[in-house]
Amino acid sequence: MSSWENLYPNRYYVAYDKTAAQPTPVTARYDMSVYGSLAGLPAAADLLALTPEQWAALPTHGIGVQNGAIIDYTPPAPPVPLQTQAKNAQAWITQQANLAAAMGETFTADMKAYVLAINAIASGTDTTSTALPAQPTDVMTASTAAATT
Known part of the structure; x- marks a missing residue:
């Protein structure tokens, strides 16, 4: 043995x-x-x-x-910290801002509130949120100048 x-x-x-x-x-x-x-x-x-x-x-x-x-077995994906998620969401916000500027449009009130919430989470000033707010469905509204021409 x-x-x-x-x-x-x-x-x-x-x-x-x-x-x-x-x-x-x-x-x-x-x-x-x-x-x-x-x-x-x-x-x-x-x-x-x-x-x-x-x-x-x-x-x-x-x-x-x-x-x-x-x-x-496939290990689960590691969780992404909320602050990192918010920083990633800022890239989408920047893209939307560039599109709005190129088209002569502005953000809706819902989009402005979303931007403020995401920025607060990304900067660390909002420490109580546990999830990102939902992206607004209405992002842009035609500007007054663009709407009258």
Whole structure:
């Protein structure tokens, strides 16, 4: 019997964060037969044992654990901070301002309120909002000069 077989009843294992919400990604793979020393390896009880068939079928990436089973896993996108979202929204506002100026139009009252709200979030003066306001559907209104010509 090999030295690893005394501590690990299975040959193949995967590691994952048992404290994380599931599904959670696999963080390491272990073929116990390749280790000359077991020092520093996690205990078998902290790993998920796999059969030789499961091991052979593992894809090279995109695997996780849910309820003790191997699953296909794509990590969720990291959340984008609200202030960063607001700074990104300012690019759209700038585009709309350029279009309005080129067309001789002005922003509607709803668009002006939106600009003020986005700027406050982007600058950090608004620290209580938890989401961006919705983009207004009516952005521009014809200017008086343009409307009379």
